[in-house]
Amino acid sequence: MTTRAPFRVGLAVVALILAACDTSPSPSRSAAPGQPTATPAASPAASRAPIGGRLATVQSRRQLICGVNGGLPGFSFLEEGTANWSGFDVDFCRAVAAAVLGDPAAVEFRALSADDRGPALQTGEVDVLIRNTTWTVTRDTSWGLFAPTTFYDGQGMMVTRETGADSLEDLAGATICVQSGTTTELNLTDKMRELGVTFSPQVFGDIDATYDAYTAGRCDAVTSDRSQLVARRTAFTTPADHVLLDVVMSKEPLGPVTPLGDDPWFNVVKWVVFATFEAEEQGITKTNVGQMRDTSTNPVVRRLLGAEGELAANLGLEADWVVDVIGAVGNYGEIYDRNLGPTTPFNLERGPNRQWTDGGLLYAPPYR
Amino acid sequence: MTPAPASPPRTDRHAAVPPWRNVRLLRIAGQIVVVLIVAIIALVLWTNLATSMARSGLTFGFGFLNTTAGFEIAEGPIPYRATDAYGRAFAVGLLNTLVVSVAGILLATILGVIVGVARLSGNWLVNRVAAGYVELMRNTPLLVQLVLLYAVFLQLPSVANSISLGGSVFLNQRGLFLPRPLAEPGFGLWLTLLVAAFVVALAARVTASRLEGVGRPTYRLGTIGIVALVAIPAVGWVALGAPVRLDLPVQQRFNFVGGVVLSPEFTALLLGLVVYTAAFIGEVVRGGIQSVRRGQLEAAYAVGLRPMQTLRLVVFPQALRVIVPPLTSQYLNLAKNSSLAIAIGFPDLFSVTRTMANQTGQSVSVIVLVMGTYLALSLVTSLFMNLYNRRVQVLER
Numbered sequence: 202m203t204t205r206a207p208f209r210v211g212l213a214v215v216a217l218i219l220a221a222c223d224t225s226p227s228p229s230r231s232a233a234p235g236q237p238t239a240t241p242a243a244s245p246a247a248s249r250a251p252i253g254g255r256l257a258t259v260q261s262r263r264q265l266i267c268g269v270n271g272g273l274p275g276f277s278f279l280e281e282g283t284a285n286w287s288g289f290d291v292d293f294c295r296a297v298a299a300a301v302l303g304d305p306a307a308v309e310f311r312a313l314s315a316d317d318r319g320p321a322l323q324t325g326e327v328d329v330l331i332r333n334t335t336w337t338v339t340r341d342t343s344w345g346l347f348a349p350t351t352f353y354d355g356q357g358m359m360v361t362r363e364t365g366a367d368s369l370e371d372l373a374g375a376t377i378c379v380q381s382g383t384t385t386e387l388n389l390t391d392k393m394r395e396l397g398v399t400f401s402p403q404v405f406g407d408i409d410a411t412y413d414a415y416t417a418g419r420c421d422a423v424t425s426d427r428s429q430l431v432a433r434r435t436a437f438t439t440p441a442d443h444v445l446l447d448v449v450m451s452k453e454p455l456g457p458v459t460p461l462g463d464d465p466w467f468n469v470v471k472w473v474v475f476a477t478f479e480a481e482e483q484g485i486t487k488t489n490v491g492q493m494r495d496t497s498t499n500p501v502v503r504r505l506l507g508a509e510g511e512l513a514a515n516l517g518l519e520a521d522w523v524v525d526v527i528g529a530v531g532n533y534g535e536i537y538d539r540n541l542g543p544t545t546p547f548n549l550e551r552g553p554n555r556q557w558t559d560g561g562l563l564y565a566p567p568y569r
Numbered sequence: 570m571t572p573a574p575a576s577p578p579r580t581d582r583h584a585a586v587p588p589w590r591n592v593r594l595l596r597i598a599g600q601i602v603v604v605l606i607v608a609i610i611a612l613v614l615w616t617n618l619a620t621s622m623a624r625s626g627l628t629f630g631f632g633f634l635n636t637t638a639g640f641e642i643a644e645g646p647i648p649y650r651a652t653d654a655y656g657r658a659f660a661v662g663l664l665n666t667l668v669v670s671v672a673g674i675l676l677a678t679i680l681g682v683i684v685g686v687a688r689l690s691g692n693w694l695v696n697r698v699a700a701g702y703v704e705l706m707r708n709t710p711l712l713v714q715l716v717l718l719y720a721v722f723l724q725l726p727s728v729a730n731s732i733s734l735g736g737s738v739f740l741n742q743r744g745l746f747l748p749r750p751l752a753e754p755g756f757g758l759w760l761t762l763l764v765a766a767f768v769v770a771l772a773a774r775v776t777a778s779r780l781e782g783v784g785r786p787t788y789r790l791g792t793i794g795i796v797a798l799v800a801i802p803a804v805g806w807v808a809l810g811a812p813v814r815l816d817l818p819v820q821q822r823f824n825f826v827g828g829v830v831l832s833p834e835f836t837a838l839l840l841g842l843v844v845y846t847a848a849f850i851g852e853v854v855r856g857g858i859q860s861v862r863r864g865q866l867e868a869a870y871a872v873g874l875r876p877m878q879t880l881r882l883v884v885f886p887q888a889l890r891v892i893v894p895p896l897t898s899q900y901l902n903l904a905k906n907s908s909l910a911i912a913i914g915f916p917d918l919f920s921v922t923r924t925m926a927n928q929t930g931q932s933v934s935v936i937v938l939v940m941g942t943y944l945a946l947s948l949v950t951s952l953f954m955n956l957y958n959r960r961v962q963v964l965e966r
Contacts, residue, residue: 315927316926316927319930323627339928339929339930340930342930343627343929343930343931344930364823372823374821374823374824375823376823381911381920381923381924381927382923382924382926382927382928383927386640386641386924386928389641390639390640390641390651391639391651394651394652401643401824402640402642402643404640404643404916404924405913405914406912406920407912410913414723417720417724418727421823461627
């Protein structure tokens with residue numbers, strides 16, 4: 202035997218070992234790599250049976266991997282000079298962690314750009330994507346399942362005061378900065394086509410590059426969700442020089458997204474969101490949740506907080522999971538006020554983000 | 570007994586060498602085993618992908634290329650509107666990448682040769698400046714250089730304060746605006762005249778050099794050729810009444826409209842790629858020149874050739890043997906590095922397909938398409954370079 206043969210054998214062994222290591226976080230841990238799991242034919246409707254096990258994966262990992270923006274003050278960002286994440290979306294990540302693991306701090310945050318978030322979710326790299334993502338039919342069928350909308354937003358346009366533009370028609374011939382991979386990009390084209398206004402788009406992959414180009418004067422206007430424009434404007438050197446046009450160019454319902462093909466996990470995230478809605482509706486707050494669980498006589502509250510009924514078991518969660526969630530982050534109103542409310546630089550009007558009893562769009566189905 | 574004749578021992582060809590000692594058989598078997606292993610790995614990966622996609626309800630296909638794109642692209646060599654199909658958007662991105670790659674390769678080669686030769690110069694200042702340039706460009710990341718260049722271009726004056734050159738060329742932070750020549754009737758005729766003049770000049774030069782080669786008088790054919798190259802198009806231009814109209818850039822409320830614009834994104838990308846790759850090409854060229862033996866230089870000087878002539882006629886043809894293969898790698902690097910355009914907002918192939926992948930949700934299909942395109946682009950480039958390499962090789966032995 203030549204001296205090359207042992208080398209080749211060694212290479213073959215290494216290759217086999219690599220092939221045997223299934224590095225992707227596959228939900229179905231019992232399937233050996235290389236053997237196709239016995240799924241019925243490809244249509245998603247047929248695979249309704251719980252074949253995914255992301256809930257079990259997260260519980261055994263004892264950590265939730267949450268995809269967030271990372272560059273959007275008010276929604277998900279790192280507090281300056283610290284390793285602390287805070288924001289509206291971040292709080293919902295913590296809520297899910299509190300529900301599933303009992304610990305709101307057991308979250309690994311992954312900052313994702315608009316281009317990366319779809320593939321990250323499709324490949325299962327993140328357990329849940331809470332990254333100011335708009336719910337559309339294309340995304341519902343290709344990226345993942347959308348949990349209830351946590352923030353009803355609309356697309357807006359921000360210009361510098363010196364352009365003197367009041368409406369979209371005033372921006373004929375202008376250069377407009379926009380991020381790639383967003384519904385914003387598509388809506389801008391649609392809206393301007395509808396109005397017959399010509400413009401020149403400047404598309405960036407990175408959120409920071411987009412706003413830097415706008416403030417440097419490369420573009421006359423920048424477009425995105427109104428909440429994002431307001432949030433980013435607070436970080437400009439001269440926020441007063443920039444004004445949002447009084448137009449809402451589209452509907453942008455923002456909410457959490459879970460990977461396709463995993464109904465139990467989707468149900469968990471969905472009902473975490475509904476729990477925060479219901480808690481606000483029932484007047485349960487971060488401070489009184491313990492007391493409410495012990496002393497309330499309202500059957501709705503008792504069922505919600507796990508004082509009676511076996512509903513939590515259907516979701517695969519502990520009986521007092523809602524107590525953990527509300528105790529960690531508070532109800533929807535508290536989450537909103539803490540991150541986007543009057544005490545913050547953003548001071549965003551709740552608008553449609555109010556309870557249905559107040560004329561808003563937040564409506565939790567009955568927990569029974 | 571007489572000693573045995575000194576002849577090599579006769580081996581009986583039909584004596585069976587057992588298979589486990591037959592070297593040729595072992596080599597073939599080894600190769601088959603490796604191929605099988607690679608095929609099995611590929612099959613495992615493919616099956617994994619297919620089942621994961623089926624489980625998530627995702628599909629693989631290229632049908633989306635015919636659906637409406639719905640997004641705008643900032644610049645491109647062919648007209649494109651948001652109502653066109655994804656396929657056309659892909660074509661725009663591809664053409665943008667090709668323009669940047671081809672222009673980048675040409676400019677980087679020129680600059681690289683200059684840098685490489687400067688690096689070998691006897692002049693201390695030229696030598697050191699070239700060395701400093703090469704070290705700086707090679708040791709900083711390309712992405713950082715691109716972002717820095719782009720930030721510098723954005724510091725140019727705003728549209729309202731544009732620098733104007735002669736009233737028809739404008740420079741501001743949104744680009745360099747140049748007048749564009751538009752063809753009037755008669756331009757096609759002038760183009761054919763130009764081609765004809767070129768052919769005539771080429772024929773004249775070839776004939777002149779052939780005649781010179783055999784020592785016959787050329788009757789100044791070479792000069793006639795050059796004169797024809799200039800005179801025929803010039804006369805034709807005047808005769809046809811200058812069949813070109815200039816489309817001048819005009820300042821509107823927000824931007825300049827009309828003419829040709831070199832955007833800061835395109836310029837930053839091209840400049841960054843050229844400057845970065847030229848440093849590498851410079852070193853390749855330097856290595857090639859240094860590989861030519863000193864004796865060649867000395868002989869050339871002894872014969873009476875001047876340094877520039879020596880470089881052009883003696884050193885370079887021999888250095889090319891050593892230069893061309895690594896030069897191919899640098900060209901491929903430049904073409905692939907152009908995908909960094911997404912960081913500075915230039916709509917190249919990768920940037921456009923990123924948007925496509927997001928809007929259609931077909932990440933896997935789009936990635937396969939993009940990788941296939943870059944692969945094809947690189948293979949075509951290296952094919953041409955290898956053909957050139959073969960030509961340069963044969964000349965020597």
